[in-house]
Amino acid sequence: MARMKFLCDADRCIECNACVTACKNEHEVPWGLNRRRVVTINDGQPGERSISMACMHCTDAPCAAVCPVNCFYTTADAVVLHSKDLCIGCGYCFYACPFGAPQYPKVGNFGSRGKMDKCTYCAGGPEADNSPAEYAKYGANRLAEGKLPLCAEMCSTKSLLAGDGEIIAQIYKERVVKRGYGSGAWGWKTAYKETIAS
Amino acid sequence: MARLFAHARIIIGALALLFVVAAAAPAMAQQPTSVNPTAAAVNEDQLLRQLNQISGRCTLPDQKACTIEQPGGRDWRDFHQVTLPWIAAIAILGMLALLVVFYLIRGMVKIENGRSGRVIVRFNSLERFVHWVTATCFIILAISGLNITFGKTLLLPLMGPEAFTVWSQWGKYAHNYLSFPFTIGVVMISLIWIAGNVPNRIDVEWLKRGGGIVGNDHPPAERFNAGQKLIYWIVVIGGTAVAVTGYLLMFPFYGTDIAGMQLAQVIHGIVSGLFVAAMLGHIYIGTIGMEGAFEAMGEGTVDENWARQHHALWLEEEKAKGHAPSGAAPRATPAE
Numbered sequence: 001m002a003r004m005k006f007l008c009d010a011d012r013c014i015e016c017n018a019c020v021t022a023c024k025n026e027h028e029v030p031w032g033l034n035r036r037r038v039v040t041i042n043d044g045q046p047g048e049r050s051i052s053m054a055c056m057h058c059t060d061a062p063c064a065a066v067c068p069v070n071c072f073y074t075t076a077d078a079v080v081l082h083s084k085d086l087c088i089g090c091g092y093c094f095y096a097c098p099f100g101a102p103q104y105p106k107v108g109n110f111g112s113r114g115k116m117d118k119c120t121y122c123a124g125g126p127e128a129d130n131s132p133a134e135y136a137k138y139g140a141n142r143l144a145e146g147k148l149p150l151c152a153e154m155c156s157t158k159s160l161l162a163g164d165g166e167i168i169a170q171i172y173k174e175r176v177v178k179r180g181y182g183s184g185a186w187g188w189k190t191a192y193k194e195t196i197a198s
Numbered sequence: 199m200a201r202l203f204a205h206a207r208i209i210i211g212a213l214a215l216l217f218v219v220a221a222a223a224p225a226m227a228q229q230p231t232s233v234n235p236t237a238a239a240v241n242e243d244q245l246l247r248q249l250n251q252i253s254g255r256c257t258l259p260d261q262k263a264c265t266i267e268q269p270g271g272r273d274w275r276d277f278h279q280v281t282l283p284w285i286a287a288i289a290i291l292g293m294l295a296l297l298v299v300f301y302l303i304r305g306m307v308k309i310e311n312g313r314s315g316r317v318i319v320r321f322n323s324l325e326r327f328v329h330w331v332t333a334t335c336f337i338i339l340a341i342s343g344l345n346i347t348f349g350k351t352l353l354l355p356l357m358g359p360e361a362f363t364v365w366s367q368w369g370k371y372a373h374n375y376l377s378f379p380f381t382i383g384v385v386m387i388s389l390i391w392i393a394g395n396v397p398n399r400i401d402v403e404w405l406k407r408g409g410g411i412v413g414n415d416h417p418p419a420e421r422f423n424a425g426q427k428l429i430y431w432i433v434v435i436g437g438t439a440v441a442v443t444g445y446l447l448m449f450p451f452y453g454t455d456i457a458g459m460q461l462a463q464v465i466h467g468i469v470s471g472l473f474v475a476a477m478l479g480h481i482y483i484g485t486i487g488m489e490g491a492f493e494a495m496g497e498g499t500v501d502e503n504w505a506r507q508h509h510a511l512w513l514e515e516e517k518a519k520g521h522a523p524s525g526a527a528p529r530a531t532p533a534e
């Protein structure tokens with residue numbers, strides 16, 4: 001099985017937010033939650049870069065380690081998913097996540113924050129693939145249909161890559177060789193404990 | 199005339215084109231080596247080294263989303279998964295082991311001269327009410343809190359995921375809502391008992407003589423001896439610490455950022471573990487550790503001989519105030 005990863009080529013991202021919109025629409029993510037977002041660093045200054053970031057589906061995922069009810073599981077494609085039926089909304093995964101990926105529908109409601117929501121790599125949840133129950137809780141399951149995450153498919157400049165980690169790393173490497181520069185695979189060291197030599 | 203002008207236009211046009219091409223050729227030849235936009239670009243490693251966090255501008259209303267990377271969570275993970283369980287387990291199991299050993303060696307501290315049959319009021323109904331409200335909340339908070347720390351290791355395999363989630367969800371509600379009466383209880387305790395709990399010279403003497411718990415000496419004490427004063431201050435300081443850090447966790451992002459909440463959890467976890475251990479000691483002395491102690495907080499009265507043995511100065515004071523022991527409170531069954 002492939003080891004799925006995300007890679008955002010910051011030298012190509014034009015901050016069009018198509019990935020953000022695609023994600024919100026595909027999964028009907030409720031108002032106030034964002035599974036993916038684009039952040040511009042050094043905005044308006046020389047050397048500014050925009051990066052699209054969501055859950056990176058980490059190797060040895062910190063969120064899964066700290067969850068007090070062990071509601072995370074990793075699929076055969078190394079996608080990190082969780083069960084909203086088991087989540088108690090404690091907020092711990094958010095404390096542990098290096099990418100700020102977990103989100104809560106009720107911020108600051110002391111009874112509960114509600115069930116945690118995050119990027120599923122368009123792979124749904126524990127329910128039957130593409131069942132209405134799965135869609136209601138986690139959104140579409142494109143992976144089960146043999147499709148890659150919509151954010152990356154939608155990316156107008158193909159800055160955001162999704163797919164087998166080895167293949168997208170290869171694509172990125174070729175780009176770097178061809179154009180002669182590359183600012184690196186953002187988040188890879190933190191998420192996958194490896195980086196792409198450029 | 200017009201034809202001449204047209205010729206001139208073509209010639210000028212051709213010349214201009216030639217000029218553009220000539221000028222562009224060297225630039226094109228240079229391009230691969232001359233332009234490297236990443237040379238000036240922001241660099242992930244460098245940003246992380248500077249702040250251990252990467253943030254920028256984003257267009258979402260939730261401005262927390264503008265932070266894309268903060269690997270600090272990994273240290274917190276280590277704390278939560280390794281350090282905290284060890285600290286809590288050693289403190290709590292260590293205290294239990296200590297109490298068992300102590301009980302086996304020392305046994306229950308008896309009322310030396312037996313019961314006199316005369317009792318004196320030690321805690322009035324308000325004091326007992328506050329004590330038991332706080333104590334009940336504390337026990338539930340401790341169980342539901344420790345469930346967060348140890349539940350998935352100890353209970354999840356036994357209960358299965360669904361039942362464990364239902365239990366933990368209720369535990370979380372209990373933890374969150376009972377924090378309010380607990381906090382009020384700690385505030386009340388700190389106010390109603392501050393008078394007897396300021397450390398003084400008698401405590402030094404009491405400690406030097408082993409407090410009557412170590413050895414068989416019975417150093418005189420006022421209403422609260424040094425050990426009880428220690429418990430008071432553990433409750434006041436520990437209770438304040440868990441309340442403050444607990445509310446920071448319960449109201450995320452009100453006045454804290456993610457690093458602040460990680461720190462709050464670290465303090466909450468460590469203080470809770472030590473707090474539970476200290477309270478186990480307190481419960482021991484109040485029940486099986488000492489004859490005649492439980493009724494002080496149970497019925498509110500203590501036997502005169504118990505009072506003389508453990509709180510001689512307090513008994514004198516009470517008598518001087520005219521609160522002499524009375525023969526009331528016939529006990530259906532002796533404590534033994």
Ligand code: HEM
Nearest residue numbers: 339340343344346347370377440441444445447448467470
């Ligand atoms: C006074 C008010 C208190 C408040 C507001 C409070 C709040 C919290 C919150 C919000 C959490 C995070 C988990 C969750 O959401 O359920 C937590 C965890 C915890 N609390 Fe409290 N708490 C309080 C008192 C106590 C007391 C008195 C104890 C112990 C005797 C305690 C022990 C714990 C423990 C052990 C954890 C889990 C730590 C971990 O493993 O991460 N808490 N508390």
Ligand code: SF4
Nearest residue numbers: 055056057058063097
């Ligand atoms: S990015 Fe965050 S939520 Fe996603 S797998 Fe890693 S730690 Fe978990």
Ligand code: SF4
Nearest residue numbers: 067087088090091093
């Ligand atoms: S919020 Fe839910 S998923 Fe996250 S750690 Fe808590 S129980 Fe687990």
